[in-house]
Amino acid sequence: MDDVIIVGGSFAGLSAALQLGRARRRVTVLDTGLPRNRYAAHAHGLLGHDGKPPTQILAEGRAQLGRYPSVRLLDVAATALAGTRDAFTVTTAAGENLAARRLILSYGITDVFPDIEGFAQCWGRSVLHCPYCHGFEVADGRLGLLYSSPLSLHAMALLHDWSARLTLFTNGQDLPEAEHAKLARRGVAIVTGRVAGIDHRDGHLSSIRIEQGDPVPLDALFAHPRQRLAADLHGALGLDLTEGPLGELIAVGDDFQTSLPGVYAAGDLAHPMQSAHLALSRGSMAGVHCHQSLIV
The missing domain is CATH 3.50.50.60 (FAD/NAD(P)-binding domain)
Structure with a gap:
């Protein structure tokens, strides 16, 4: 059983995985390889990465996570979530059933053109x-x-x-x-x-x-088109949603925990102010709060 499964491996998800990996917790990150900002040729205003393609920044992040033996990255979509705190299950598109004590949702949003x-x-x-x-x-x-x-x-x-x-x-x-x-x-x-x-x-x-x-x-x-959550995985868990200026978001508290104990959310799917900078910050904090919840 993993300590944490992270669903979504873009800026927020990888940032959360980094904190948890450094805490030597067992983490699995599931990612579809379709980040929201894949349409942009370059990312700007991100200190240390200004002018780099977003895909390059993510590739560098994935490579850095290779230093941490307790973190694994799977290029596969999650298709179903179930369970409660300390006993969550995640089904992947490959038909594999994974188990974890905590979940972090960071699968982002989709812009509706x-x-x-x-x-x-x-x-x-x-x-x-x-x-x-x-x-x-x-x-x-x-x-x-x-x-x-x-x-x-x-x-x-x-x-x-x-x-x-x-x-x-x-x-x-x-x-x-x-x-x-x-x-x-x-x-x-x-x-x-x-x-x-x-x-x-x-x-x-x-x-x-x-x-x-x-x-x-x-x-x-x-332009600011309407948005929708990039997946409906939160629906099966019955998570509370909140209405943002451009569409629904997953509701979280100050500790980035959702309405279901043990499930955290970070990145564009959980906040109306959206950017790579904020996703990195909130993903990191979600990872820290999630880690602290594992300590008994």
Whole structure:
């Protein structure tokens, strides 16, 4: 029996495994090899790794975990979870049944792309989600923001530090008149028509097509699509969920424990603020709290 099985081996999962491995606990990490940020060519703002491909950072992390004999990495999906504290079982896609005293869920989220032609092809290249992660590379360019909720207006305010050439695409949604005035004072152009598609070449956009109107030339578009949990494994355990700004998340306490004792969660699936930096931090803390719960 393992001390801990970690379901999801991206930034949060590997960070948790590192803490537990250093504590010499038996750990198995299950991973599908499909991290959320696989669409991005480079990760930015991550101290010591700025400009590296995310897949390279993860590969280096996996290699470093090879130092710890009590940690094993399995490239296989988990298909079912069951049990209670000190007696959990995990079934894998290979048909293997694993047992552990604790579980850490870190299988992340999936971005649900809107039905806009070209959006998926540009995601992570020129359709971006975070100015802190990608804004420097497109600074002073013609930047747009696809409106999805009132929170989008906060993102528009942030973008002013990266460019003065900003366009808000409401995609047919209504904005409060007061917001129109605020945006106008900031020099933000507003395009009210529905977005019909994105013109691009190999994922690098050149303009946004509007259903009724001329295409709008653009260098990068920021967007915040809806999200869903990347797997439904939490359902069988009956874990409590909470509503985030873009979709449901697994509810956790200050110790990263879920509503079921012995099950912890970290990374994008458990917090509305999402980035590799935060996933590393929260994964590490989830590993520490999980380890401390094993000490009797």
